[in-house]
Each structure stands twice: as C-alpha cells, then as structure tokens.
C-alpha cells in the first residue's frame with residue numbers, strides 16, 4: 328500500500344451561505360445539505376462528516392435555546408434521523424469509524440467541537456476542564472483525527488484561535504492525518520514532526536496563550552483604577568506533557 332492519503336474538497340454548501348437570508352431556519356439549511364450529501368454519496372464509496380459551530384440543527388443542546396426563535400424542533404429531529412440513515416454517509420460526533428485503505432484498516436475519530444466564542448456556538452466548549460474532558464476521550468490509537476476547531480498554533484489564524492488542549496492531545500495521539508476547519512483564512516496544510524523544534528514552538532505558543540488568558544482575566548476582574556499598572560501574573564501553568572522534556576521525549 329502506498330503511504331499516501333489524498334484529500335479532496337467536496338463542493339458542499341456552507342451553512343453560513345445556506346443560512347441567508349437571516350430568516351432561514353437552521354433545519355432548512357440542514358435539509359439542503361442533506362440532499363447534497365445524498366447526491367455526493369453516489370460518487371464516493373464512503374463519506375465521513377462531522378458538524379461544526381454553525382450546525383445548530385445537529386446539536387441537541389441548541390434546541391431549547393432556538394425554540395423561541397425558529398420553532399422547528401420537529402424538523403430538526405427528522406433531519407437528524409435522516410442524517411443517520413443517509414446511505415454512504417458516516418456522521419461522527421465524538422466517536423470513531425473504521426475504513427479500509429488498500430490492505431490496511433484506518434481508525435478515524437471525529438469531533439464537532441470548537442472553542443465557544445458566543446452562546447450561538449453549536450458544539451462549543453471552553454478552555455480548561457471542558458476542553459480536557461473532550462479531548463481526553465479521544466482514543467490514542469487512531470490513524471486519522473477530524474475536528475472542527477484547529478489546535479493552537481497551526482492554521483488557526485493571526486489571532487491563534489486554536490485550542491491548547493487539542494495541541495497537547497496531538498502530542499499524545501500523533502495521528503497520520505488531522506483534518507480540521509473553522510478558521511477560514513488559514514486553509515492549507517502543514518507537516519508536524521513532533522521533534523525538538525516543534526516542541527520549542529509549541530511551548531512558546533502555549534506560554535503566550537496562557538499569558539493572554541491571565542491578562543484577559545485581570546482586565547475582567549481587576550478594578551479599573553488598578554488596571555493602569557499593567558502588572559500581570561508571572562505564573563504560567565503549562566500542560567504537563569509539554570514541559571516534561573524538550574524534543575523527542577515528549578509524548
């Protein structure tokens with residue numbers, strides 16, 4: 328078997344585009360997408376898909392919040408059932424599937440999670456314990472990881488919107504391929520070697536992110552008359568797996 332995995336961008340509508348005009352219900356855009364997937368499934372032997380932060384109709388935790396806005400709960404439930412039964416489409420939501428690639432079986436794990444930036448975020452989570460709980464459940468023996476949100480520092484935009492905990496999880500899992508989206512302007516690809524250079528870069532990124540979080544907390548909780556001092560805490564808490572050693576010893 329060749330040691331190559333090829334990826335292809337499928338012409339599927341963005342939920343953002345489908346949501347226009349603003350009056351469109353999430354279940355309406357979801358139904359259009361389901362029809363597109365049904366068509367695509369005739370062209371491919373297997374399609375594996377995850378949700379993202381705009382897929383409100385897929386996230387049951389959005390139902391109550393959206394009920395007064397859209398009144399489309401029945402349509403959402405029908406959509407989810409149809410989605411599960413669409414031939415050739417495998418929907419992953421913090422679970423895995425196996426695909427055959429030549430003479431090898433590949434285990435693929437998919438998660439719709441991304442760091443929540445507002446109450447409108449479907450499948451959103453916050454940094455810290457919620458992020459740890461999410462990424463701890465990802466098995467270590469997977470071959471391909473699919474997530475909606477990026478890891479910190481890689482294709483995650485100028486403001487580094489990626490997740491610290493997902494980056495730490497990558498060091499443990501080291502998948503053959505990690506496919507993710509979310510930060511539109513950062514589309515592309517990069518190769519991770521998990522060597523000393525990467526360890527140095529990742530540690531720097533984690534340190535900077537922690538300091539930003541500490542500063543943000545200080546702005547949030549420090550009385551205004553004390554903010555001008557600009558003092559920030561020197562204590563930076565690093566994930567243990569990134570600080571045990573530099574380079575190849577990391578796991």
Ligand SMILES: [Zn+2]
Pocket residue numbers: 379380381441475508509510
């Ligand atoms: Zn997104």
